[in-house]
Amino acid sequence: MSKTPEPPYYAVIFSSQRTPGDNGYGAMADKMVELASKQKGFLGVESARDEQLGITVSYWESVDAIQAWKEHSAHIIAQEKGKSEWYESFSLRVCKVEKQSFFKM
């Protein structure tokens, strides 16, 4: 789970339904997380997937940081493979985080 700073900051919510089979997806997903983590303005990422749906939320300092990651050359290649091979469908939402709270037992 991500330890994000005090809001405001930004979140990208990516929900997706996969096509059957791996087809190189797992390795590319790991690589994308590694690359994104090195981007300026990256604050964290959380991911969960079950048989129905996958949700990945990444956190960013600014809309500019999100835009720079969107335009990263290796990420563009992954986005294209995503549309041609890996995803049956997806939604992508860019949000401004206004409030947060944390709980630990």
Place this chain on the structure above:
Amino acid sequence: MSKTPEPPYYAVIFSSQRTPGDNGYGAMADKMVELASKQKGFLGVESARDEQLGITVSYWESVDAIQAWKEHSAHIIAQEKGKSEWYESFSLRVCKVEKQSFFKM
């Protein structure tokens, strides 16, 4: 996956790590989704859980709608059971969705 209207609207991102065992969690989670869906201003909900993490994102017309759901009596009981029994840890973020896009193969 949720068919949300044109932004702006709101999202609540709830990420959690469960305690071991079900302990009535599954039934209560289903009931909460059913109840939330009937709330004024509810736009949709998406959920995924794997062995590391669960992420539930609910979508709402306004901050007021989120606040009303937070204060719903049955939901308050669930929140208390969540802290005492079901969740090892969680984070909750309230966000304003500014942009969205959808893809279907």
